[in-house]
Amino acid sequence: MDDRERERCLRYVEKLFAAEDGVLEELQLAASQAGLPPISIDRAEGKLLQVLLRAVSAKRVLELGTLGGYSAVWMARALPENGLLITVELDPERSRLARQFVARAGLGERVSIRVGRAIELLPGLVEEGPFDAVFIDADKESYPLYLEWCRANVRAGGLVIADNAFKKGQVLDSGTQDPGVLGIQEFNRRLASDPQFTSIVVPIHDGVAIAVVS
Numbered sequence: 662m663d664d665r666e667r668e669r670c671l672r673y674v675e676k677l678f679a680a681e682d683g684v685l686e687e688l689q690l691a692a693s694q695a696g697l698p699p700i701s702i703d704r705a706e707g708k709l710l711q712v713l714l715r716a717v718s719a720k721r722v723l724e725l726g727t728l729g730g731y732s733a734v735w736m737a738r739a740l741p742e743n744g745l746l747i748t749v750e751l752d753p754e755r756s757r758l759a760r761q762f763v764a765r766a767g768l769g770e771r772v773s774i775r776v777g778r779a780i781e782l783l784p785g786l787v788e789e790g791p792f793d794a795v796f797i798d799a800d801k802e803s804y805p806l807y808l809e810w811c812r813a814n815v816r817a818g819g820l821v822i823a824d825n826a827f828k829k830g831q832v833l834d835s836g837t838q839d840p841g842v843l844g845i846q847e848f849n850r851r852l853a854s855d856p857q858f859t860s861i862v863v864p865i866h867d868g869v870a871i872a873v874v875s
Contacts, residue, residue: 679708707735719793726799730759801841804848827868
């Protein structure tokens with residue numbers, strides 16, 4: 662399959678399995694108008710997150726990196742009514758946009774948005790676990806630290822999921838000095854070699870790392 666056919670197949674999957682509703686479409690537009698960087702997950706990845714969370718009957722989920730709330734809406738919709746998604750965002754302005762659209766999606770009671778540096782908030786989140794799944798999409802240099810936290814705070818049979826596992830192909834550069842790329846490379850190595858994880862990177866979007874915790 663060449664690149665053109667692959668792109669057509671992706672559009673087919675998005676149309677058939679991962680159509681956006683009005684809330685998600687408006688969120689994307691509002692995020693662009695607010696000047697947020699175009700680094701959110703795409704809708705195929707959003708649907709993948711939903712499938713994964715449903716597969717492990719997730720009720721308690723942690724997201725590191727809210728941005729405008731696009732991924733939070735996708736994930737929260739996969740949770741039962743008594744489920745909870747805790748999502749962490751560094752930027753207060755972004756968190757306000759996320760709160761607005763979480764509320765518009767009718768998910769205000771299912772999503773808790775925390776503002777601050779993820780690495781600083783994680784110790785206080787220990788008592789709110791264990792978690793059924795953690796979705797990592799924050800600062801890339803800290804991915805290995807986030808993985809270590811997940812080892813202790815995601816239940817057996819739960820999931821660790823991470824976006825940007827390919828870092829736009831930069832993970833192939835063995836001579837890189839970029840802290841973010843180095844963080845992703847180390848995260849991938851640990852995920853692949855640690856016997857506590859059964860893991861793979863799915864080559865959609867910018868690479869989605871998925872691991873089941875033993």
